[in-house]
Amino acid sequence: MIVVKLLDVIQDCCPPLLAAPLDEEAAGRLAEAFKVLGDPARLRLLSLIASRPGREACVCEVVEPLGLSQPTVSHHLKLLHDAGLLDREKRGTWVYYRVVPGRLAVLTELLGT
Amino acid sequence: MIVVKLLDVIQDCCPPLLAAPLDEEAAGRLAEAFKVLGDPARLRLLSLIASRPGREACVCEVVEPLGLSQPTVSHHLKLLHDAGLLDREKRGTWVYYRVVPGRLAVLTELLGT
DNA sequence: CGGACATATCGATGCTCGTCGATATTGCAC
DNA sequence: GTGCAATATCGACGAGCATCGATATGTCCG
Numbered sequence: 711m712i713v714v715k716l717l718d719v720i721q722d723c724c725p726p727l728l729a730a731p732l733d734e735e736a737a738g739r740l741a742e743a744f745k746v747l748g749d750p751a752r753l754r755l756l757s758l759i760a761s762r763p764g765r766e767a768c769v770c771e772v773v774e775p776l777g778l779s780q781p782t783v784s785h786h787l788k789l790l791h792d793a794g795l796l797d798r799e800k801r802g803t804w805v806y807y808r809v810v811p812g813r814l815a816v817l818t819e820l821l822g823t
Numbered sequence: 824m825i826v827v828k829l830l831d832v833i834q835d836c837c838p839p840l841l842a843a844p845l846d847e848e849a850a851g852r853l854a855e856a857f858k859v860l861g862d863p864a865r866l867r868l869l870s871l872i873a874s875r876p877g878r879e880a881c882v883c884e885v886v887e888p889l890g891l892s893q894p895t896v897s898h899h900l901k902l903l904h905d906a907g908l909l910d911r912e913k914r915g916t917w918v919y920y921r922v923v924p925g926r927l928a929v930l931t932e933l934l935g936t
Numbered sequence: 937c938g939g940a941c942a943t944a945t946c947g948a949t950g951c952t953c954g955t956c957g958a959t960a961t962t963g964c965a966c
Numbered sequence: 967g968t969g970c971a972a973t974a975t976c977g978a979c980g981a982g983c984a985t986c987g988a989t990a991t992g993t994c995c996g
Contacts, residue, residue, distance in 0.1 A: 727866065727869060727870050727873070727927070728869065728870060728873035728874075728878075728922065728927070729870075729873075729874075730870065730874055731867065731870050731871045731874050731888075732866055732867050732870045732871075734863065734867070737863040737864075737866045737867045737870075738863045740860075740863075740866055741860070741861050741862050741863040741865075741866055742861075744857050744858075744860040744861040744866075745857075745858070745861035745953095747853075747854070747857040747861075748854050748855075748857035748858035748860075748861040749854050749953090749954075750847065750850040750851045750853075750854040751850075751954080751955095752854075753840065753845055753850045753853050753854055753857075754844065754845050754847070754850045756840060756841065757840050757841060757842075757843065757844050757845045757850075758844045758845075760840070760841035760842075761841075761842070761843055761844050765841075768972085768973095769972070769973060769974095770971090770972065770973085775844075778954095778955075778956095779955070779956055779957080780972085780973075780974095781955085781956070781957080781958095781973090781974075781975080781976095782954070782955055782956070784973060784974055784975085785954080785955085785974090785975095786954090788974085800962090800963095800973095802963060802964065802972090803962075803963050803964060803971060803972045803973080804963095804972065804973085805972075805973060805974090809841065814840070814841070814934045814935055815934075815935070817934060818931050818934050818935070821927045821928075821930060821931050821934075822927055822928070822931070862983095862984080864984080864985095881942085881943095882942070882943060882944095883941095883942065883943085891984090891985075891986095892985070892986055892987080893942085893943075893944095894943090894944075894945080894946095894985080894986070894987080894988095895984070895985055895986070897943060897944055897945085898944090898945095898984080898985085899984090901944085913943095913992095913993095915942090915993065915994065916941065916942045916943080916992075916993050916994060917942065917943085917993095918942075918943060918944090937996105938995100938996090939994105939995090939996090940993100940994090940995085940996105941992100941993085941994085941995105942991100942992085942993080942994100943990100943991080943992080943993100944989100944990080944991070944992095945988105945989080945990070945991085946987105946988085946989075946990085947986100947987095947988090947989105948985100948986090948987095948988105949984105949985085949986085950983100950984095950985090951982105951983085951984085951985100952981105952982085952983080952984095953980100953981090953982085953983100954979105954980095954981085954982095955978100955979085955980090955981100956977105956978090956979085957976105957977095957978095958975105958976085958977090959974100959975080959976075959977105960973100960974080960975070960976085961972100961973080961974070961975085962971100962972085962973080962974095963970105963971090963972085963973105964969105964970085964971085964972100965968100965969090965970085965971105966967105966968090966969090966970105
């Protein structure tokens with residue numbers, strides 16, 4: 711099953727924000743992406759995982775530092791994964807999430823220099 | 824009265840997202856900024872204004888293209904202005920909003936390359 | 937002054953979403 | 967198989983917010 715991530719769609723469909731008026735569809739997709747970043751818990755998750763060896767961490771390693779319940783952390787990780795910002799790999803009982811290199815650059819380019 | 828804009832604070836306080844774990848305060852501020860961008864109407868406002876001569880527009884020029892009520896548009900413009908993304912200048916009865924150059928770059932740099 | 941117009945503010949409403957506890961699911965170890 | 971540990975899903979609750987109509991504020995013009 712191939713799942714197209716939000717950031718992949720954005721990469722192919724959206725012009726630079728300040729270059730031309732966005733149509734409703736492009737604006738909606740872009741807004742979705744920024745909404746993913748618009749939560750403190752998710753930003754901390756990203757930066758927390760990025761600072762680990764291999765830019766990866768299993769769920770149990772980030773629950774306590776975040777100070778949120780395990781279901782809530784799992785929820786945020788899912789959103790980050792669905793957006794295409796985190797890779798997900800199962801290793802036995804553990805699930806490791808890894809920062810996908812260069813995915814944030816998709817947004818960077820749309821924001822301009 | 825000097826008002827410090829959200830993006831100015833972020834510029835001075837926040838490390839690159841993927842460089843080190845964000846503390847709660849920095850994460851909160853950054854999330855606030857992305858929340859401003861996390862709405863289709865505000866993204867369309869930004870791109871709409873940016874594509875006008877002088878990168879500016881008065882409120883009455885953007886209400887109709889957006890398809891939202893005047894109070895709602897005014898509300899979104901206020902949020903963009905409070906964040907530091909739009910300048911506000913009153914000319915008689917009209918109020919012109921202008922894209923502040925380089926403000927989006929504050930976020931760009933925090934997202935990394 | 938008084939009316940017309942542009943914009944902002946207010947109050948209300950409905951929806952989205954972050955959060956949690958409870959529970960289901962999966963995989964390992966004994 | 968049975969029990970335990972890690973993770974995901976579910977249902978519910980509450981806060982936040984986008985939106986609107988009504989109204990206030992401010993400005994120009996005659």
